[in-house]
Amino acid sequence: MRRIPIISTIVVTLAVATMIALGLWQLLDRLPRKEAFLVQLATNPAKPVIAFPRDADEALLFRRASAVCPAPTSIRLAGAGASGYRAIAECPPAGDQPALAVQLGTTRDPNAHPRWAGGPVVGHLAHAPTGQSLIGAALDPAPPRLMLVASPPAAGLQPNPAPDVDAVPNNHLAYAGQWFFFAAVAAIIYVLAVARRRR
Structure with missing residues (x-):
């Protein structure tokens, strides 16, 4: 043995x-x-509206926030699953407000060209799409970027989905x-x- x-x-x-x-x-x-x-x-979502935060704090997800977009530098479409496509505007800094992304609304048209001149916008905070892979996101030490999900949506777009804790x-x-x-x-x-x- x-x-x-x-x-x-x-x-x-x-x-x-x-x-x-x-x-x-x-x-x-x-x-x-x-x-x-x-x-x-x-x-x-039930807490008071805040100004769009300078720092990406995940504890603020789903919080109502406001911002001013002087004029978007670009508007692109990103996949939104069952909702079709998200129209996301990139806004430059304005005073004490940092540069930010604004999800203007959704559309089912992959060839849509949403138009938005900018201005005041109110909505809730969510993670901005990064385009990173799961591994890349896991290895990136920087906190995920926040964006403002507009409510109501910009003209010509469908409403954005409401905050959903079950989606986290x-x-x-x-x-x-x-x-x-x-x-x-x-x-x-x-x-x-x-x-x-x-x-």
């Missing part, structure tokens, strides 16, 4: 312990934080389950391998 391989056992034990620790981190730290964050977001991903419970599953699979495979080796 062969001995249990000590080095391999240590390596696998450390790997399993690490995966369990990552699962507990997702379950006991990340999940409660995200749930508290979602509760805050759910209350943001909360996958930490699933991530915890994955880490626990990986730990269990690694442990079972190693136990079976050792049992076969000792025959």
Whole structure:
């Protein structure tokens, strides 16, 4: 009967312990934080209107905000899923107000050329599209850029969707389950391998 391989056992034990620790981190730290964050977001639409913020603070998502766009430098279309396409205007800085993106409304026409001369706009804060891949966004240390989602929409466009907390991903419970599953699979495979080796 062969001995249990000590080095391999240590390596696998450390790997399993690490995966369990990552699962507990997702379950006991990340999940409660995200749930508290979602509760805050759910209350943001009812809070008073603020000026468009200079800093990209995710705690302000869904908060009502106002801004003034002197004249947009460009208006482009971006995919909006079931709503078709979003018309997004890029606005230059104005006084103390930083440069910002304004989602003017939606359209189902991929060849639409929305027109908007700028001016005062009110709406809620949301993440601006970045065009980054999921990996690129995860590795980017900068906070996601905020944009103003106009309400009402600009002339000729359909209304923007209302803020929806359910659209904010909360996958930490699933991530915890994955880490626990990986730990269990690694442990079972190693136990079976050792049992076969000792025959």
